[in-house]
Amino acid sequence: MAAPFDLNDDSVVVIIGTGAGGGVLANELAQKGISVVALEAGGRYLPEDYINDEWESFGQLAWLDPRTTSGDWRVAKDFSGLPAWIVKAVGGTTTHWAGASLRFQDHEWKAKTTYGDVQGANLLDWPIDPREMDDYYTKAENKLGVTRTGDRPGLPGSNNYMVFEKGAKALGYKEVSTGRMAIQTRDDGDRIPCQQTGFCFQGCKWGAKWSAAYTDIPEGEATGNLEVRERAHVARILHNEAGKVTGVEYYDANGSLQMQKARIVCVAGNSFESPRLLLNSASSIFPDGLANSSGQVGRNYMRHMTGSVYGVFDKPVKMWRGTTMAGIIQDEARHNPSRGFVGGYELETLSLGLPFMAAFLDPGAWGREFTSALDHYENMAGMWIVGEDMPQETNRVTLNHDVKDKYGLPVANVHFDDHPNDVAMRNHAYKTGQAIYEAVGATRTFPTPPYPSTHNLGTNRMSENPRDGVVNKWGQTHDIANLFISDGSQFTTGAAENPTLTIVALAIRQADHIAQEMSAQNL
Amino acid sequence: MSHKESLRGLTRRDLLKRASAAGASFVVGAGFLAAPDAAWAYEATHLDAETFATLVQMARDIYPHDQVADEYYVIAVKGYDSTDAAAGIMAGIAALNAAAQGKGFNSYLATGWERDRVDILRGMEDSAFFQQIRGGLVTGLYNQKAVWPIFGYEGESFSKGGYIDRGFNDINWL
Numbered sequence: 001m002a003a004p005f006d007l008n009d010d011s012v013v014v015i016i017g018t019g020a021g022g023g024v025l026a027n028e029l030a031q032k033g034i035s036v037v038a039l040e041a042g043g044r045y046l047p048e049d050y051i052n053d054e055w056e057s058f059g060q061l062a063w064l065d066p067r068t069t070s071g072d073w074r075v076a077k078d079f080s081g082l083p084a085w086i087v088k089a090v091g092g093t094t095t096h097w098a099g100a101s102l103r104f105q106d107h108e109w110k111a112k113t114t115y116g117d118v119q120g121a122n123l124l125d126w127p128i129d130p131r132e133m134d135d136y137y138t139k140a141e142n143k144l145g146v147t148r149t150g151d152r153p154g155l156p157g158s159n160n161y162m163v164f165e166k167g168a169k170a171l172g173y174k175e176v177s178t179g180r181m182a183i184q185t186r187d188d189g190d191r192i193p194c195q196q197t198g199f200c201f202q203g204c205k206w207g208a209k210w211s212a213a214y215t216d217i218p219e220g221e222a223t224g225n226l227e228v229r230e231r232a233h234v235a236r237i238l239h240n241e242a243g244k245v246t247g248v249e250y251y252d253a254n255g256s257l258q259m260q261k262a263r264i265v266c267v268a269g270n271s272f273e274s275p276r277l278l279l280n281s282a283s284s285i286f287p288d289g290l291a292n293s294s295g296q297v298g299r300n301y302m303r304h305m306t307g308s309v310y311g312v313f314d315k316p317v318k319m320w321r322g323t324t325m326a327g328i329i330q331d332e333a334r335h336n337p338s339r340g341f342v343g344g345y346e347l348e349t350l351s352l353g354l355p356f357m358a359a360f361l362d363p364g365a366w367g368r369e370f371t372s373a374l375d376h377y378e379n380m381a382g383m384w385i386v387g388e389d390m391p392q393e394t395n396r397v398t399l400n401h402d403v404k405d406k407y408g409l410p411v412a413n414v415h416f417d418d419h420p421n422d423v424a425m426r427n428h429a430y431k432t433g434q435a436i437y438e439a440v441g442a443t444r445t446f447p448t449p450p451y452p453s454t455h456n457l458g459t460n461r462m463s464e465n466p467r468d469g470v471v472n473k474w475g476q477t478h479d480i481a482n483l484f485i486s487d488g489s490q491f492t493t494g495a496a497e498n499p500t501l502t503i504v505a506l507a508i509r510q511a512d513h514i515a516q517e518m519s520a521q522n523l
Numbered sequence: 524m525s526h527k528e529s530l531r532g533l534t535r536r537d538l539l540k541r542a543s544a545a546g547a548s549f550v551v552g553a554g555f556l557a558a559p560d561a562a563w564a565y566e567a568t569h570l571d572a573e574t575f576a577t578l579v580q581m582a583r584d585i586y587p588h589d590q591v592a593d594e595y596y597v598i599a600v601k602g603y604d605s606t607d608a609a610a611g612i613m614a615g616i617a618a619l620n621a622a623a624q625g626k627g628f629n630s631y632l633a634t635g636w637e638r639d640r641v642d643i644l645r646g647m648e649d650s651a652f653f654q655q656i657r658g659g660l661v662t663g664l665y666n667q668k669a670v671w672p673i674f675g676y677e678g679e680s681f682s683k684g685g686y687i688d689r690g691f692n693d694i695n696w697l
Contacts, residue, residue, distance in 0.1 A: 052680070053679060159691065198686070199679065206685075316675070321677075321680070321691040322691035358664075368587055371588055374674065375590070377675060378676070440697065
């Protein structure tokens with residue numbers, strides 16, 4: 001049967017969410033001839049629709065449904081209703097991401113073994129051998145067209161990069177480049193090469209950056225095996241007496257409740273919505289929510305240790321010109337406990353336009369100390385810090401029954417406290433970043449606090465033992481064989497690298513597994 | 524003396540003096556604010572002139588940029604000159620003036636030095652009124668496209684083909 005599929009068709013795989021995990025999984029399954037219904041809460045926007053204006057684009061793409069926050073992280077104070085800056089649209093946050101596509105380092109798959117016992121951290125090894133991922137990483141790099149992999153050249157360096165590179169080399173850093181980016185550099189593919197336009201976070205109007213919205217989704221649809229239903233907000237996953245999932249209830253674009261039957265359900269709604277959906281699907285058989293016999297659903301929320309450093313110089317930089325994030329220093333990404341923390345961090349160039357700089361440089365600040373920084377906006381260079389943060393059981397997504405969304409469903413509360421290891425790493429990274437800019441003559445530097453999270457990980461984590469996590473090495477829930485998790489929430493630990501490439505590699509791998517299990521009649 | 528009463532008996536010249544002591548904008552009559560060179564003008568309809576001028580001064584003192592003319596601060600706060608917002612703004616500005624008077628000044632607008640006005644603002648920075656004005660300015664001021672060139676920011680470049688041939692790597696001082 002070809003798409004569109006009937007609501008009562010119980011042979012389909014239902015995928016919830018169409019981002020790096022769900023969007024890729026949908027296409028991969030469709031390419032194998034498997035019928036897929038993908039339910040996407042957001043609308044469909046393509047390059048011609050993207051708006052190169054920060055606030056206007058934010059209004060168009062960001063997930064703005066209510067959420068609440070708690071904990072000692074500064075985001076809870078500065079942006080209490082906006083714990084994450086992620087996208088509600090077909091293609092999910094692949095619309096917004098910068099494109100950094102890094103493989104995990106081998107030891108990061110085995111954080112518990114490598115780092116040992118870290119007090120207060122709920123560390124665990126991934127149940128995956130790094131060598132199992134090599135081929136999938138290569139497939140993911142080829143799909144995304146990642147620079148500096150295969151025979152693809154790197155991007156050219158922008159002004160912001162050249163300042164960053166000179167400072168890094170002055171400090172003796174060796175692993176400095178314009179990075180591995182899922183951005184087209186040559187005129188030889190399906191995508192137009194990068195025109196150095198900026199606004200990578202607002203959706204690439206050239207389509208030079210990989211996004212599932214205009215690659216995997218239409219490719220999957222072209223097979224006739226994939227139906228994407230936009231503005232379909234899933235409320236609940238349904239199951240039978242035997243404890244197998246049977247379908248999902250969702251609110252369609254008109255706000256009407258629909259029920260789609262399913263052979264398999266894959267959840268890929270990002271690390272807030274995925275656990276929220278499992279918890280909101282509680283029943284008499286599963287009173288604590290689906291797939292939650294371990295009690296780990298929603299726990300071990302990770303957001304990467306982040307922060308930014310901006311430097312002001314006595315001459316113009318014009319950091320907004322060109323690719324938003326195309327510069328990386330990797331020397332500090334290795335595990336070197338002599339620095340006073342476990343794990344490592346990457347430094348990556350970043351720029352914000354004037355409107356977002358005003359909002360994010362030092363949220364809440366005012367007066368001349370603040371405005372004199374913005375006065376020199378044209379002379380600013382910027383970098384972002386991204387490092388491994390410690391999973392903690394108490395950092396978690398729970399249901400806030402006091403706050404309901406427009407469908408009357410309890411919203412997600414996101415609780416996060418920094419671990420001392422996160423704080424030590426951030427302070428080290430601030431010092432490093434400030435030293436980099438001072439080495440090039442910065443007259444003033446700013447250790448800028450974390451923005452609302454873009455890397456949301458770990459709330460349905462992967463574990464060897466069902467007691468320790470929610471899913472097995474295939475992303476299949478330990479409790480329910482035909483229920484899968486397909487997004488970053490399955491991360492056991494976060495590693496130092498931007499997560500998208502790993503989410504994509506895991507989705508390709510999961511598609512192989514699901515197809516194999518379906519043909520073996522195990523699912 | 525109430526805020527309204529304090530306005531009574533003031534001549535236009537007095538108002539002009541008070542306003543110009545603190546900033547570059549002029550109160551030129553009932554609810555009417557204009558630049559000295561009349562390059563722009565805004566007529567407040569729901570707020571009285573002194574209240575609106577005080578609000579503009581407060582906006583500048585929160586996010587002071589000496590190279591940004593008053594008209595942009597006026598645009599940033601003129602949304603408060605509305606039926607819904609006016610009462611809250613008048614109460615907030617009255618509190619601001621009371622705080623100024625508590626420190627020995629006639630009013631906020633009559634407080635000549637920025638450091639003294641900032642000191643007054645620091646004393647009320649946790650108030651809902653201050654946070655309403657500050658929070659609104661983050662977008663109200665910095666999201667004005669006309670303000671961007673003053674900071675050198677160029678906004679979108681897609682319509683010009685990006686920067687690939689227009690200086691994405693033109694830095695010459697490294």
